[in-house]
Amino acid sequence: MGVEEQLPAGVLLTTIEGLSGYMRKASLWPATFGLACCAIEMMTTGAPRYDAARFGMEVFRASPRQADLMIVAGRVSQKMAPVLRQIYDQMPNPKWVLAMGVCASSGGMFNNYAIVQGVDHVVPVDMYLPGCPPRPEMLLDAFLKLHDHIQHSKLGAHKRAELQEREAAALAASPTIEMKGLLR
Numbered sequence: 001m002g003v004e005e006q007l008p009a010g011v012l013l014t015t016i017e018g019l020s021g022y023m024r025k026a027s028l029w030p031a032t033f034g035l036a037c038c039a040i041e042m043m044t045t046g047a048p049r050y051d052a053a054r055f056g057m058e059v060f061r062a063s064p065r066q067a068d069l070m071i072v073a074g075r076v077s078q079k080m081a082p083v084l085r086q087i088y089d090q091m092p093n094p095k096w097v098l099a100m101g102v103c104a105s106s107g108g109m110f111n112n113y114a115i116v117q118g119v120d121h122v123v124p125v126d127m128y129l130p131g132c133p134p135r136p137e138m139l140l141d142a143f144l145k146l147h148d149h150i151q152h153s154k155l156g157a158h159k160r161a162e163l164q165e166r167e168a169a170a171l172a173a174s175p176t177i178e179m180k181g182l183l184r
Contacts, residue, residue: 017158021151024094025056028143028150031067031091032060033084036074038101038133045136055143064090069146070123071139075103076116088123096126096150098142101133108132 034042046052046060061067064087076084088097099119102108105128107117119125126149129142154162 017153017155018151020155021153025147025150027056028069028096028147029059029061029067030057030069030071031064031087032062032073033070033087034073035076035080036101036103038073038104041133041136042071042073042100042139045139050136050140052140052143055140055147057143064088065092067091068094069096069098071098071100072104072119072123073100075108075110076119076122077114078116081116081122084119085122096146097123098127098129098146099125100129100139100142102130103132105130 032039032042034040044050046058052058057069064070068091070088070091072084088095097119099105103110103115104119105125107115109132111117116122127142127146129138131138134142153159
């Protein structure tokens with residue numbers, strides 16, 4: 001017999017990390033940073049047909065001080081990059097960034113001096129969403145994957161240890177030029 005059978009009905013066992021993750025994932029408030037055609041698909045996701053309110057994200061915040069998820073939708077120009085960073089810095093911690101579309105992820109078809117070749121050169125990105133433009137269903141799937149990532153994230157000293165492990169793994173990874181297989 002386990003502990004679960006000994007407890008009376010209505011008693012829940014969990015950890016602080018589990019409870020905190022559950023609360024955080026259910027109350028994401030996105031900040032809109034729509035720069036191009038991907039922004040139209042992002043707005044569609046908030047409309048009644050796709051209803052982002054099911055995931056606790058019904059209000060897209062115009063103020064970065066009220067948001068904890070930044071959705072960068074579209075291409076980021078060199079002139080817009082400092083503004084993007086300023087808005088990111090104004091967001092309270094913990095904060096997450098979703099790069100929506102191929103232009104935000106890698107510069108897209110705009111391989112020139114005026115466009116930032118990936119928003120990860122400006123702010124740290126937690127989730128990349130491919131597509132040109134990605135459909136609202138894809139954005140909802142990215143929300144669900146981000147929810148899973150947030151719910152299972154660590155707190156305090158465990159988070160610092162996890163970040164150090166990820167950094168060590170990234171430094172130990174072999175460069176793309178040395179990889180074999182489908183890349184060449």
